[in-house]
Amino acid sequence: MSTRNTIQDELNELNSGLNPNSDNTPYSVPEGYFEGLASSVLAKIKGEMPISATEEIAQLSPMLAGISKKLPYSVPENYFQSNIDGLGALTSETEDSLVLSFIEKEMPYEVPVGYFASVSDQVLEKVANRGAKVVPLMKRKWMRLAVAAMVTGVIGISGITYFNNRGNTTSSGSDPVAVELKKVSMEELNEFISNTAFDITDDKSPVTAKNNSRKPETKKIFADVSDKELDAFLSQVPTDDETDIN
Amino acid sequence: MALTDRSDAELLIQFRQPQTKESAFTAIIKKYQEKLYWHIRRMVVDHDDANDVLQNVFIRVWNGLENFREDSQLYTWLYRIATNESLTFIEQQKKRSAVSLSDVETGLSNKIKADKHFDPNKLEWKLQLAIQQLPEKQRIVFSLRYYDEMPYEEMSRVLETSEGALKASYHHAVKKIEDYIKNH
Numbered sequence: 001m002s003t004r005n006t007i008q009d010e011l012n013e014l015n016s017g018l019n020p021n022s023d024n025t026p027y028s029v030p031e032g033y034f035e036g037l038a039s040s041v042l043a044k045i046k047g048e049m050p051i052s053a054t055e056e057i058a059q060l061s062p063m064l065a066g067i068s069k070k071l072p073y074s075v076p077e078n079y080f081q082s083n084i085d086g087l088g089a090l091t092s093e094t095e096d097s098l099v100l101s102f103i104e105k106e107m108p109y110e111v112p113v114g115y116f117a118s119v120s121d122q123v124l125e126k127v128a129n130r131g132a133k134v135v136p137l138m139k140r141k142w143m144r145l146a147v148a149a150m151v152t153g154v155i156g157i158s159g160i161t162y163f164n165n166r167g168n169t170t171s172s173g174s175d176p177v178a179v180e181l182k183k184v185s186m187e188e189l190n191e192f193i194s195n196t197a198f199d200i201t202d203d204k205s206p207v208t209a210k211n212n213s214r215k216p217e218t219k220k221i222f223a224d225v226s227d228k229e230l231d232a233f234l235s236q237v238p239t240d241d242e243t244d245i246n
Numbered sequence: 247m248a249l250t251d252r253s254d255a256e257l258l259i260q261f262r263q264p265q266t267k268e269s270a271f272t273a274i275i276k277k278y279q280e281k282l283y284w285h286i287r288r289m290v291v292d293h294d295d296a297n298d299v300l301q302n303v304f305i306r307v308w309n310g311l312e313n314f315r316e317d318s319q320l321y322t323w324l325y326r327i328a329t330n331e332s333l334t335f336i337e338q339q340k341k342r343s344a345v346s347l348s349d350v351e352t353g354l355s356n357k358i359k360a361d362k363h364f365d366p367n368k369l370e371w372k373l374q375l376a377i378q379q380l381p382e383k384q385r386i387v388f389s390l391r392y393y394d395e396m397p398y399e400e401m402s403r404v405l406e407t408s409e410g411a412l413k414a415s416y417h418h419a420v421k422k423i424e425d426y427i428k429n430h
Contacts, residue, residue, distance in 0.1 A: 050397060050398070050399070053391055053395035053396075060417060060420045061420050063424060064392070064424060067369045067370065068369075069392070069393055071284060071287070071370070072361075072364075072371050073287060073361065073363075073374075074361070074363055075283075076293065079293075083300070083304075084272060084275065084276055087268075087304070
């Protein structure tokens with residue numbers, strides 16, 4: 001049974017009006033399309049395939065394809081061998097020598113005329129101007145601070161000791177007045193006291209004591225001073241009691 | 247096994263070992279020096295200039311091969327260095343003489359004519375003069391394709407340009423050279 005009959009049976013079962021026997025298709029095909037299809041497909045495939053340089057130049061320019069590719073330039077004899085022999089300079093162990101081997105050692109810088117001859121003089125001059133160098137006895141700061149503290153302490157203690165001793169000396173008898181008094185006899189002292197006429201009152205201050213032996217001298221001094229002026233003076237000048245209180 | 251018989255991969259491994267570093271480097275240079283030299287010489291024409299550029303290429307290879315990532319073929323990497331060094335050299339020549347590009351091309355043409363073996367009647371010499379009329383990049387494309395027969399795929403890695411652009415450039419170069427030779 002052919003495929004067409006099977007299809008017809010199927011269409012009949014479906015009550016379809018389609019006729020599989022019809023050869024009428026609405027599309028048209030260009031003339032010779034199928035005849036040329038194979039060659040056009042092959043050309044496209046070849047176009048995408050890489051072509052060799054020889055084939056390409058032969059296609060592009062037969063003239064150029066016919067020219068010898070040997071270059072007309074000359075090369076020095078043994079040039080390529082000398083490159084191999086000279087590779088040692090490029091492949092030396094230290095990276096420095098690889099670069100340095102291509103650089104001349106002569107320095108490109110200019111030096112002023114007579115420079116090197118004057119360097120020593122300039123240095124000596126600078127050294128002389130700087131003066132003698134101060135060399136500290138103690139280089140460590142903490143040692144200097146410790147010594148300073150010790151000296152301060154010694155001075156302080158000495159001062160305290162001195163002033164304390166001075167105070168003790170005034171009551172201890174190392175006072176020179178006391179020393180001289182020791183040389184004066186009791187009789188002379190009594191005579192002095194009776195002549196001086198100290199008024200031993202409660203305040204025991206010799207400043208306020210009346211001195212009878214000096215009364216005539218006092219009278220002479222204050223002859224021109226009125227009592228009113230003396231009172232005014234005394235009211236302005238504080239007494240020892242007032243001084244003590246203040 | 248002869249030094250040059252070792253593959254690039256083997257040479258790279260040996261280069262990265264201190265005890266075989268120098269021998270591997272020597273082998274690499276022996277293997278590629280002529281190709282690199284001619285590639286450079288086609289650009290700069292003069293032997294002494296080509297020698298200077300080639301030495302610079304060797305130094306860069308020595309310093310940089312340790313870090314070569316192997317994302318391209320070794321010779322691709324070498325050609326890239328040689329191409330860049332050649333272009334750098336040409337740029338320096340331009341700056342030193344403070345001339346325009348066309349004057350540099352004229353200078354290179356004069357160097358060709360100054361060669362003791364120069365023969366204006368020979369096609370090989372005319373071809374060299376024709377090549378010098380091309381812009382620098384196009385000169386490189388023509389040189390790599392015509393003389394070294396480098397595939398476009400490889401050339402695109404060397405010059406970091408698309409294959410389509412390279413093909414177009416090469417086809418234009420061939421046309422220009424043909425016209426020059428026909429007219430001179």
